[in-house]
Amino acid sequence: MSHHSHLRVSALQTEEEAERQTQYESDNSVWRFKGSDTAAKASSVTMRVIVYKLFDLCTPDIKKPLLPLAHGDPSVYPCYRTSIHVENAVSDVLRSGKGNSYGPAAGFLPARQAVADFVNRDLTNKVTPNDVYMTVGCNQGIEVLMQALAAPNANIFLPRPSYPHYEARCVYSGLEVRKYDLLPENEWEIDLQGIEAMADENTVAMVIINPNNPCGNVYSYDHLKKVAEMARKLGIMVITDEVYSQTIFGDNPFVPMGEFGSIAPVITLGGISKGWIVPGWRIGWIALNDPKGIFKSTGVAQSIQQNLDITPDANTLVQNALPQILEKSNKEMFAKKNSILKQNVDLVCDKLMDIPCVGCTKKPESSTYLLVQ
Ligand SMILES: Cc1ncc(COP(=O)(O)O)c(C=O)c1O
Numbered sequence: 001m002s003h004h005s006h007l008r009v010s011a012l013q014t015e016e017e018a019e020r021q022t023q024y025e026s027d028n029s030v031w032r033f034k035g036s037d038t039a040a041k042a043s044s045v046t047m048r049v050i051v052y053k054l055f056d057l058c059t060p061d062i063k064k065p066l067l068p069l070a071h072g073d074p075s076v077y078p079c080y081r082t083s084i085h086v087e088n089a090v091s092d093v094l095r096s097g098k099g100n101s102y103g104p105a106a107g108f109l110p111a112r113q114a115v116a117d118f119v120n121r122d123l124t125n126k127v128t129p130n131d132v133y134m135t136v137g138c139n140q141g142i143e144v145l146m147q148a149l150a151a152p153n154a155n156i157f158l159p160r161p162s163y164p165h166y167e168a169r170c171v172y173s174g175l176e177v178r179k180y181d182l183l184p185e186n187e188w189e190i191d192l193q194g195i196e197a198m199a200d201e202n203t204v205a206m207v208i209i210n211p212n213n214p215c216g217n218v219y220s221y222d223h224l225k226k227v228a229e230m231a232r233k234l235g236i237m238v239i240t241d242e243v244y245s246q247t248i249f250g251d252n253p254f255v256p257m258g259e260f261g262s263i264a265p266v267i268t269l270g271g272i273s274k275g276w277i278v279p280g281w282r283i284g285w286i287a288l289n290d291p292k293g294i295f296k297s298t299g300v301a302q303s304i305q306q307n308l309d310i311t312p313d314a315n316t317l318v319q320n321a322l323p324q325i326l327e328k329s330n331k332e333m334f335a336k337k338n339s340i341l342k343q344n345v346d347l348v349c350d351k352l353m354d355i356p357c358v359g360c361t362k363k364p365e366s367s368t369y370l371l372v373q
Helices: 015-030 047-057 084-096 109-120 137-149 165-173 192-198 221-234 300-309 316-327 331-352
Strands: 132-135 155-160 176-183 203-209 237-241 266-271 284-289
Touching: 084 316, 109 132, 109 266, 109 284, 109 316, 132 137, 132 300, 137 165, 137 237, 137 266, 137 284, 137 300, 155 165, 165 176, 176 192, 192 221, 203 221, 221 237
Parallel strands: 155 176, 155 203, 203 237, 237 266
Antiparallel strands: 132 284, 266 284
């Protein structure tokens, strides 16, 4: 319990609190203000809200450790500590006193350059620092994009199953969600036919998560190419969430969707939370893979910038450390974490076989979840 007690935020009221609440409510008629409920519908579908509700239902008298099985943050376990060079990079900037200022809305140029250099390691169509925007974790990238795409009647395709933050932010931004299926019998590939059948003139984008959370698969080059071709046919962009690109422990190699940016424009979301096991540092990025400049001519790039102009900057201490962090990051560095994840997946899948009626459709080869049937 000691590791996870910080996750508990009580939503249930004690009798005394409830009584006090009733008394306050009776006094409330004098006040002209009240809390807005604009986020009520959106927040109800997030993992956080669902998980905290479950935590609250656990009886504290049963003195057993609570396993946060839905919390994608291995950093609470000491064996998943980030590399020493990553910690040194941040402590060097901290001690230099150079990481204390506000930054530009799109991020510091050296940080954007460092991200461009890092993602370009795997790309044929290279991105420039101007194609990169720094964000407060990958989540802010999602928020900014959904806001940048929201228009009257616009709809967007999200995978099912998915990472719930997408739906929450679509609901909040007023983007209509249309869910496409991931096919368990087909290595969790995308139901491309289903997507085509659902598209109409108001469809603006499809989101893919690769490596996939929660299914744990990694899409092949051929499948991603088909996704790009279909997006081009429908006239939509592809948003690819690649926050798990450094968290792969199976045999299928990771192919960035940006490779197909010349077929259909691609927006890549990434960050250091998962690969570098530092989700609390809140650093992510948006990268435009768009060799034909479609995001500029359609105003999408400008809208991203404008949305960043009115939201908080990504942590500048870590932005300043990013060139040092990313330059020295390599496959060997990620291998240790990935091999522990693999051992855990093997162990859990093995143990699941002992439980009647529960099974694992496909052993994950990436990310930090195991989808159980
Ligand atoms: C698919 C996916 N995207 C984005 C995020 C959030 O990333 P960050 O912590 O960098 O905001 C998560 C976290 O679980 C995730 O699973």
